[in-house]
Amino acid sequence: MKALKCRECSREYPLGATHVCEFDFGPLEVAYDYERIRQSLTRDKICSRPQNMWRYRELLPIAGEPTVGAKVGYTPLIKADRLAARLGIRELWIKNDAVNYPTLSFKDRVVSVALSRSVELGFKTVACASTGNLANSVAANAAAAGLHCYVFIPSDLEQGKVVNSLVYGANVVAIRGHYDEVNRLCAEIAGKYGWAFVNVNMRPYYAEGSKSMGFEIQEQLGWQIPEHTVVCMASGSLLTKIHKSYQEFSKLGLVQSQGWKIHGAQATGCSPITTAQKAGLDFFKPVKPNTIAKSLAIGTPADGFYALKVMKETGGHSDDVSDDEIRDGIRMLAETEGIFAETAGGVTVGVAKKLIAQGKIPSDSSAVLCITGNGLKTLEAMLGHCGESRVIKPSLREFEALLASDQAEAAS
Amino acid sequence: MVEVLIPPQLRRLCDGEEAVEVGPGTLGEVLLQLQERFNGVYDRLCQPDGTVRGSVLVLVNDEDVRFLRELQTPVRSGDSVRLIPAFAGG
Numbered sequence: 001m002k003a004l005k006c007r008e009c010s011r012e013y014p015l016g017a018t019h020v021c022e023f024d025f026g027p028l029e030v031a032y033d034y035e036r037i038r039q040s041l042t043r044d045k046i047c048s049r050p051q052n053m054w055r056y057r058e059l060l061p062i063a064g065e066p067t068v069g070a071k072v073g074y075t076p077l078i079k080a081d082r083l084a085a086r087l088g089i090r091e092l093w094i095k096n097d098a099v100n101y102p103t104l105s106f107k108d109r110v111v112s113v114a115l116s117r118s119v120e121l122g123f124k125t126v127a128c129a130s131t132g133n134l135a136n137s138v139a140a141n142a143a144a145a146g147l148h149c150y151v152f153i154p155s156d157l158e159q160g161k162v163v164n165s166l167v168y169g170a171n172v173v174a175i176r177g178h179y180d181e182v183n184r185l186c187a188e189i190a191g192k193y194g195w196a197f198v199n200v201n202m203r204p205y206y207a208e209g210s211k212s213m214g215f216e217i218q219e220q221l222g223w224q225i226p227e228h229t230v231v232c233m234a235s236g237s238l239l240t241k242i243h244k245s246y247q248e249f250s251k252l253g254l255v256q257s258q259g260w261k262i263h264g265a266q267a268t269g270c271s272p273i274t275t276a277q278k279a280g281l282d283f284f285k286p287v288k289p290n291t292i293a294k295s296l297a298i299g300t301p302a303d304g305f306y307a308l309k310v311m312k313e314t315g316g317h318s319d320d321v322s323d324d325e326i327r328d329g330i331r332m333l334a335e336t337e338g339i340f341a342e343t344a345g346g347v348t349v350g351v352a353k354k355l356i357a358q359g360k361i362p363s364d365s366s367a368v369l370c371i372t373g374n375g376l377k378t379l380e381a382m383l384g385h386c387g388e389s390r391v392i393k394p395s396l397r398e399f400e401a402l403l404a405s406d407q408a409e410a411a412s
Numbered sequence: 413m414v415e416v417l418i419p420p421q422l423r424r425l426c427d428g429e430e431a432v433e434v435g436p437g438t439l440g441e442v443l444l445q446l447q448e449r450f451n452g453v454y455d456r457l458c459q460p461d462g463t464v465r466g467s468v469l470v471l472v473n474d475e476d477v478r479f480l481r482e483l484q485t486p487v488r489s490g491d492s493v494r495l496i497p498a499f500a501g502g
Contacts, residue, residue, distance in 0.1 A: 019497070019499060019500065020467065020497040020499050020500075022421045022422070022424070022425075023456060024456065024465060024467060025421065025456070025457075025467035025468045025497050025498065025499070027467070027499035129500070129501050179501070180476075180501075181474075183500055183501035184469065184494070184496050186501070187419075187496045188494075188496065190500075191419060191420040197500075199500060199501050199502060200500045203499065203500060207502075234502055235501055235502020237502045283466065285478070286476060286478050286479065298501065298502060300469070300476065300498070301502065302498060302500060302501055302502050303502060305466060
């Protein structure tokens with residue numbers, strides 16, 4: 001790390017807990033010394049390290065060794081032949097962060113960076129504004145690190161996500177309002193209290209953690225950049241950081257530089273970025289969210305502008321899906337690949353299906369779908385939408401009657 | 413009077429004030445009153461074309477002014493204006 005640098009005006013700031021430029025409110029990003037990294041980081045060196053996200057540590061913004069989340073990452077990249085056949089594409093891969101350690105979402109990546117950096121900067125209390133997964137990860141990782149923790153969430157979140165924060169002993173504050181209102185409140189709290197808010201004043205470090213998902217995809221594909229990557233968008237940050245990971249590995253000569261397209265996915269009930277992209281606009285219009293994909297329900301996406309830019313620059317597309325299409329996407333992934341994704345995963349699969357059908361992802365190409373969270377946390381979305389178990393007595397006769405009825409139904 | 417809450421990023425420019433009182437008017441007029449007291453503040457919040465920067469959230473009584481009338485949004489006596497950096501969350 002060299003400094004924090006404003007993405008808009010390039011002014012530099014010291015590597016502290018601050019996230020926006022004082023002159024134009026532009027986002028601050030970590031600047032690296034790529035020449036130095038190029039001299040030391042090789043494929044062999046990466047391969048010699050343990051299989052977790054810290055094998056790319058030169059490209060992650062902490063000064064010393066990671067102190068929080070040392071085992072996060074290196075989730076499976078699955079060749080999804082059965083889903084590929086269903087969607088009508090030659091080759092398909094699932095990057096499965098639904099099994100990320102320890103809290104079953106990609107947020108463990110960003111949190112391990114943010115909290116490791118928070119410890120380096122001397123913070124004792126950590127916090128976040130969250131749609132659920134981030135709160136779970138901050139709560140769990142803070143508990144393991146012995147840090148005091150406050151998480152702020154909208155009050156209408158899925159029970160699974162609420163319990164998954166409470167169980168770690170975190171202070172869970174539920175706000176009567178949607179995520180954007182939670183976020184604004186947290187920006188003000190972060191300005192008033194000396195806490196490390198992972199996605200407010202620690203955001204320059206936090207956001208960089210998402211790159212590790214992209215680094216892993218490239219390594220797991222045999223040091224290649226996928227032709228097409230489909231990423232769900234809430235703030236849009238993950239999409240921009242996957243792109244950055246491809247740029248960085250190219251720049252460092254770790255992969256052959258080639259064209260790639262990054263496509264964005266949203267729920268129709270909260271689609272400010274895809275609406276702008278489909279209209280060919282560079283700017284989005286904020287919306288009031290109304291979707292079952294609560295983890296993506298950000299009506300004023302912080303990185304919306306930059307996500308639009310990445311899609312435009314890479315020739316990517318985007319689309320959005322209804323609540324029913326989200327459930328179909330969840331079921332399709334579960335039935336073909338045995339992976340139970342949360343609602344955001346249903347969005348990604350549903351949008352990939354649309355983009356393939358529209359020819360925007362050609363049927364003879366190869367694509368990676370980024371699955372970011374686990375379906376066990378959003379059970380409410382699927383309750384009553386994937387059949388019901390049938391109850392019988394512990395009797396062989398009753399089971400055989402059930403089987404006969406199934407066979408008769410299959411034959412008819 | 414109208415209360416304008418000043419974010420930490422602007423406090424150095426605003427003599428360390430956390431909140432400032434100005435007269436009512438349109439939002440644009442409220443921001444120009446701020447500019448009269450703290451030279452340079454308007455340029456940090458607005459672009460050369462006069463629109464609010466995408467990097468700043470301006471709320472009048474807790475509502476994003478992009479859902480209202482942006483700089484033409486009326487701000488009455490007793491209303492509050494909050495200025496918040498947009499690059500947060502997610």
